[in-house]
Amino acid sequence: MSLESTNPALAAQRNDASFESLWEELNWRGLVHVSTDAAALEQVLAGEPIVYYCGFDPTAASLHLGHLVQLLTMRRIQLAGHKPLALVGGSTGLIGDPRPSSERTLNTPEVVAGWVDSLQKQIKHYISFDGESAATMVNNLDWTQGVTAIEFLRDIGKYFRVGTMLKKDIVAKRLNSEEGISYTEFSYQILQGFDYLQLFRQYSCTLQFGGSDQWGNLTSGTELVRRAEGAQVHALGTPLITNSDGTKFGKSEGNAIWLDAQLCSPYAFYQFWLNQSDADVIDRLKVFTFRTREEIAELERSVQDAPFKREAQRALAWDVTSLVHGELATTKVIEASGAIFGKGELEEIDEPTLHAVASELPHASIPAQEATAVRLLVDTGLVKSNGEARRAISDGGAYVNNQKITDPDALVADSVWLHEKFLLVRRGKKNLALVHRG
Structure with a gap:
């Protein structure tokens, strides 16, 4: 063989x-x-x-x-x-x-x-x-x-x-x-x-x-x-x-992290490693990467001195995702993650990655002829009511595809839909959702 x-x-x-x-x-x-x-x-x-x-x-x-x-x-x-x-x-x-x-x-x-x-x-x-x-x-x-x-x-x-x-x-x-x-x-x-x-x-x-x-x-x-x-x-x-709290990883627990990209997308896989806690990340680096003792000690100091930088988590996510899915896929995931939060071009995210993003974020299906800013915010659960949606828009805290919304009743233009199928809706800096074209 x-x-x-x-x-x-x-x-x-x-x-x-x-x-x-x-x-x-x-x-x-x-x-x-x-x-x-x-x-x-x-x-x-x-x-x-x-x-x-x-x-x-x-x-x-x-x-x-x-x-x-x-x-x-x-x-x-x-x-x-x-x-x-x-x-x-x-x-x-x-x-x-x-x-x-x-x-x-x-x-x-x-x-x-x-x-x-x-x-x-x-x-x-x-x-x-x-x-x-x-x-x-x-x-x-x-x-x-x-x-x-x-x-x-x-x-x-x-x-x-x-x-x-x-x-x-x-x-x-x-x-x-x-x-x-x-x-x-x-x-x-x-x-x-x-x-x-x-x-x-x-x-x-x-x-x-x-x-x-x-x-x-x-x-x-x-x-x-x-x-x-x-x-x-x-x-x-x-x-x-296990996690530091004793939680076990494994498919018998219903939360398997599969190595097959069809069962766990590179985006979801990367996010899993990026979201490791400070208490767990150093142990993960030891087990799942080939970084040396010296390199891991340096990352451990970063966790202690500047945890907000999340350098250890980024190193872990890069190493393991590159190993499993390749460096090109990992680079695409990182670029997509940045674009989602306004640090890149959303139009450059490929359709499979957007599908993966949808599985990780709150999402809703809305017909294009009903896709007003208010409807997008309410149906995705980013706000609880039409009134709250209007206030968020009035305060300048609502975005579609990283563009600030100014008119709560305007329909989203056909040209705005990503791959003619998706809209990224954001309230504030971090509250995200994805809309499928119904």
């Missing part, structure tokens, strides 16, 4: 040479939450090249923010000379790892196969498939689809102890819930352990990592390799990304 990276940003990425070891840098960046043997792992990562893997289950058509943590960790380890295996779970995706609350909806093999292809294309954007440390893409359907149930139970199942499986955190939570847990999801940890065993046998893979919420599944693999092969292999759990 030929999978050359499509991302020019990879060539510029470097680990920080100020650290004595990769392990030290991973810890400083907050990427080590739990591991099988920290001292042994530090030695292994500082030694001869090893093969390591991270798995991604196709439970949706796109990867999201949580996956980006793993992809960037894969890249950091690859930059140290080690060889990654990117596993997309064509078989485990048919099952789904247990969720804390309820059973997953099982998707058809056709849907899962389509998602496998989509995720593989996304993954090759973040790690290199060229050179001495070239990555290899693998699919666990390749080694599971030919195994019979009897073979699986005899050759793999015999190494697992039900008592140990029941003690896994996620299993224990589900057993104590109203719904319980099906045998299908209960068996997921065996399938993931089987993956590690197969990759150990086929590629001499000796390290698996993933989110710390997967720790029970990760150690299922290390235990299976130990029992079946008598070998010691390693596991590493990265922390779950």
Whole structure:
């Protein structure tokens, strides 16, 4: 399988040479939450090249923010000379790892196969498939689809102890819930352990990592390799990304930040990073960028001394959006953001970006023949009444496409509509809304 990276940003990425070891840098960046043997792992990562893997289950058509943590960790380890295996779970995706609350909806093999292809294309954007440390893409359907149930139970199942499986955190939570847990999801940890065993046998893979919420599944693999092969292999759990207030990012929480531009526009993606709080932004820079310790320390001083400049947030938003969507898309987003607040030409914002803006702002649909200034302000919710709208206009605080409104009853001319479809309505300096031509 030929999978050359499509991302020019990879060539510029470097680990920080100020650290004595990769392990030290991973810890400083907050990427080590739990591991099988920290001292042994530090030695292994500082030694001869090893093969390591991270798995991604196709439970949706796109990867999201949580996956980006793993992809960037894969890249950091690859930059140290080690060889990654990117596993997309064509078989485990048919099952789904247990969720804390309820059973997953099982998707058809056709849907899962389509998602496998989509995720593989996304993954090759973040790690290199060229050179001495070239990555290899693998699919666990390749080694599971030919195994019979009897073979699986005899050759793999015999190494697992039900008592140990029941003690896994996620299993224990589900057993104590109203719904319980099906045998299908209960068996997921065996399938993931089987993956590690197969990759150990086929590629001499000796390290698996993933989110710390997967720790029970990760150690299922290390235990299976130990029992079946008598070998010691390693596991590493990265922390779950949360806000300083404890809020979790992730699609299970209904607020996923997708890496696919069709599901989360570059504009929305950039705004997400730009809006990170002062309490969170430095940790985000450590995890999601390749900026050095010195560069991040300088940005941290800026947060402390001049937080109103939001230099750290702008650096974070530029780095991550450029990585995911490219520098050209990021530049367009920045220009659009400036134009929306009167610091550029609105006419130069392309239509897809305006659609993205609409999803982020209050918006309304108004027929062109009814688009008076008063109607625009009221229907978008920028004011509560016609009287309030007239007062805002009289006070000089209402704008359409950054032009001050003077006549509350005048219809907006056809030539004013952006792309013949949109109007940007503003009250004061920061209260914005977008109108679609109805």
